[in-house]
Amino acid sequence: MSFHHPSLLWLLALPLAWGFWQWIQRGHPVALPFDHGQQREGRRLRVLVNLAQTLPALILAVAVLILAGPRRPAPPENERILNNIIICLDVSGSMTASFGSMRGRNVKTRYDAAMESARDFCEYRKGDAFGLTVFGSEFLHWFPPTKELSAIRNALPFVKPQNLPPWFSGTLIAGALRGCKERLIRTKEGDRAIILITDGGSADFSNGGDRQIAQELADQNIRVFTILIGNDTFGTGGIYTVGAVTGGKVFRVEDAGAFESVFREIDQMQKATFKQTTSDWVDFYTPLSIAGLCAAGLWGLTLLGLRFTPW
Numbered sequence: 001m002s003f004h005h006p007s008l009l010w011l012l013a014l015p016l017a018w019g020f021w022q023w024i025q026r027g028h029p030v031a032l033p034f035d036h037g038q039q040r041e042g043r044r045l046r047v048l049v050n051l052a053q054t055l056p057a058l059i060l061a062v063a064v065l066i067l068a069g070p071r072r073p074a075p076p077e078n079e080r081i082l083n084n085i086i087i088c089l090d091v092s093g094s095m096t097a098s099f100g101s102m103r104g105r106n107v108k109t110r111y112d113a114a115m116e117s118a119r120d121f122c123e124y125r126k127g128d129a130f131g132l133t134v135f136g137s138e139f140l141h142w143f144p145p146t147k148e149l150s151a152i153r154n155a156l157p158f159v160k161p162q163n164l165p166p167w168f169s170g171t172l173i174a175g176a177l178r179g180c181k182e183r184l185i186r187t188k189e190g191d192r193a194i195i196l197i198t199d200g201g202s203a204d205f206s207n208g209g210d211r212q213i214a215q216e217l218a219d220q221n222i223r224v225f226t227i228l229i230g231n232d233t234f235g236t237g238g239i240y241t242v243g244a245v246t247g248g249k250v251f252r253v254e255d256a257g258a259f260e261s262v263f264r265e266i267d268q269m270q271k272a273t274f275k276q277t278t279s280d281w282v283d284f285y286t287p288l289s290i291a292g293l294c295a296a297g298l299w300g301l302t303l304l305g306l307r308f309t310p311w
Helices: 007-024 043-067 110-124 150-155 173-184 209-218 236-247 256-269 286-302
Strands: 069-072 076-080 081-090 097-101 104-110 131-137 138-146 189-196 221-231 250-254 273-276 281-285
Touching: 007 043, 043 286, 081 110, 081 138, 081 173, 097 110, 104 110, 104 236, 110 150, 110 189, 110 221, 110 256, 131 150, 131 173, 138 173, 150 281, 173 189, 173 209, 173 221, 173 236, 189 236, 209 221, 209 236, 221 236, 221 256, 250 256
Parallel strands: 081 131, 081 189, 189 221, 221 250
Antiparallel strands: 069 281, 076 273, 097 104, 131 138
């Protein structure tokens, strides 16, 4: 145990002096007829009475200790190590293709299904920092990694493919991943990952572009998990290269209902980790309060009959 204000502990000298005086004082002797008789001195009774008279000094000592602010080390806690995850979302024209329903929700398009599932994933992984980057022929960082989950909810109506300029109609994944990498290397703590959601191959993966961007990401310890929507396999080889080199994985989704299981598997692969933090000091008044209340109650009981009387 420690104290917030140890400088007040010198006041403990007062109850110590008071208690000591209770034991050495002679009181006011009164002559009684049986003073010279055969009665015993009653030493046990005197000790009991002195103990009772010491209780106020004990209560004062407890009050001094409480004023000094008792504290103790709190149990060590597990602090979550932050995961910085950027959702890199394809908003090219093909993402407006019809994609059915998901768990009773009418998601309508590939974009709707992807964003609904991404939002659920972010809410499930509360405690991590999520960013959003949309891309087509160009990329746009919508917001950097943040723990504020309302950011992705508020982004839903604004980054729909039909709301973006015409030059977002293509698909250049390597450029978007490079932009996400630059964003992630600015983070000062935690793990880094990218969840790439797209429905096709990329024109900038040719001539070794896929392996080049994959190596750049791997050098920065950034894993890429790709959700490949639909059954189109043309030009998707580079996506598998990026997943393999960075230690991520590629998941193919052919219906809206499969998103939930995919994000569940990503959650298992990019697990939340914890570290034990050093303990802090917390107030510790309980034992002293109980001791003070017990001493006060006992002293009150002694006042009902345990005292010196001259008759």
